[in-house]
Amino acid sequence: MDLGFAESCPQIWRLYSQYFPSKLGGAPAWLSFDCLPGYEELKCHGCQTTSKFLLQLYSPGSEEEDDCDETVSQTFHRSLFMFVCAKESCNSRAIKCFRSQLPRTNPYYSYKPPNYDTFDPSFSPKRPLSGKVCHVCSCKATKLCGECKLYSYCSKAHQALHWKTDHKNKCANPPQGEFSSDDTLGSYFFKEYEIVMDVEDISDRKPKSEEEALAEYKRYLAQKSEGKRESSSDWEAAGEVQVADKMFMAFRERIADNPDQIVRYEKGGKPLLVSDEGKPPLDIPACNSCGGEREFEFQVMSQCLSYLNVDTSVNSLDWGTLIIYTCKKSCQIQGYAPEYVWKQDFSNKDLVAGK
Numbered sequence: 001m002d003l004g005f006a007e008s009c010p011q012i013w014r015l016y017s018q019y020f021p022s023k024l025g026g027a028p029a030w031l032s033f034d035c036l037p038g039y040e041e042l043k044c045h046g047c048q049t050t051s052k053f054l055l056q057l058y059s060p061g062s063e064e065e066d067d068c069d070e071t072v073s074q075t076f077h078r079s080l081f082m083f084v085c086a087k088e089s090c091n092s093r094a095i096k097c098f099r100s101q102l103p104r105t106n107p108y109y110s111y112k113p114p115n116y117d118t119f120d121p122s123f124s125p126k127r128p129l130s131g132k133v134c135h136v137c138s139c140k141a142t143k144l145c146g147e148c149k150l151y152s153y154c155s156k157a158h159q160a161l162h163w164k165t166d167h168k169n170k171c172a173n174p175p176q177g178e179f180s181s182d183d184t185l186g187s188y189f190f191k192e193y194e195i196v197m198d199v200e201d202i203s204d205r206k207p208k209s210e211e212e213a214l215a216e217y218k219r220y221l222a223q224k225s226e227g228k229r230e231s232s233s234d235w236e237a238a239g240e241v242q243v244a245d246k247m248f249m250a251f252r253e254r255i256a257d258n259p260d261q262i263v264r265y266e267k268g269g270k271p272l273l274v275s276d277e278g279k280p281p282l283d284i285p286a287c288n289s290c291g292g293e294r295e296f297e298f299q300v301m302s303q304c305l306s307y308l309n310v311d312t313s314v315n316s317l318d319w320g321t322l323i324i325y326t327c328k329k330s331c332q333i334q335g336y337a338p339e340y341v342w343k344q345d346f347s348n349k350d351l352v353a354g355k
């Protein structure tokens with residue numbers, strides 16, 4: 001199992017598409033520059049707003065998967081992109097994942113691997129992306145400002161947002177030269193970090209006693225229930241030892257050595273569940289593209305939320321863990337193929353049962 005950690009990245013160029021980054025927040029660094037997901041693919045089924053870029057992982061195919069020559073391997077480059085509905089008070093909260101992949105010889109990137117030590121401007125993608133993406137969210141654009149014809153948008157909503165924050169003062173007299181992102185729109189995205197992967201070391205772990213794990217679990221529940229209960233002492237008396245969620249204790253123990261992990265990655269591996277309640281469905285929906293089986297690839301931990309500056313107290317973005325299942329074969333696709341996301345919440349049953 002590989003663990004992913006969020007780290008700030010002073011060399012922002014390392015997060016550009018041509019460096020094949022894994023990253024949290026900021027704008028998506030698209031892999032394929034064609035057939036991008038747009039408003040139709042990204043809109044939340046509940047509130048109809050477009051979901052916001054959460055993270056991307058660079059996870060090229062392994063040699064076992066592609067026994068053919070690497071020059072023709074379809075997964076020489078491969079990235080997964082996640083989006084979430086971040087609208088306050090939305091009850092549906094769309095959570096989406098897309099897979100994109102490219103052979104080593106492709107229309108966008110050099111055959112040569114990038115040099116990660118210094119930024120090389122000549123190492124830019126061979127085909128530009130500008131004009132194809134929404135000025136606000138960087139997803140597929142289908143609309144153009146009818147006045148200046150310079151700025152593109154994914155939707156009426158983002159056109160209106162840009163107009164309101166900045167563009168109404170500049171449309172008649174747009175700034176010359178390269179237009180990159182407006183500072184005024186910078187706050188649209190989640191805060192940006194690089195995701196650095198590391199192998200999980202479980203060899204020298206001292207197993208926790210059941211009492212320790214239980215004490216930790218109680219502390220957690222007491223914290224969670226603050227404001228919902230009068231005191232945590234009546235919970236001591238109620239004999240909740242039996243109702244404590246064993247799966248959750250196992251979960252806490254497993255992440256105890258690396259509490260900052262935001263991602264757990266192992267294609268074909270097993271996810272770490274946060275509760276006994278609500279297990280993932282036995283029949284994960286088949287791949288939309290090839291109809292073949294999907295398998296576990298990675299999960300996003302709730303710790304991730306603490307990096308995003310979202311308020312999780314009021315019916316906001318929240319999850320115990322997000323588990324992502326992808327096409328087992330990483331079948332050949334054009335552009336971006338949707339994969340399957342399953343959300344598990346932390347259990348509340350102990351809080352109710354402890355009354």
Ligand SMILES: [Zn+2]
Nearest residue numbers: 044047085090
């Ligand atoms: Zn929504």
Ligand SMILES: [Zn+2]
Nearest residue numbers: 134137154158
């Ligand atoms: Zn947009």
Ligand SMILES: [Zn+2]
Nearest residue numbers: 145147148171
């Ligand atoms: Zn304009």
Ligand SMILES: [Zn+2]
Nearest residue numbers: 287290327331
């Ligand atoms: Zn498939």
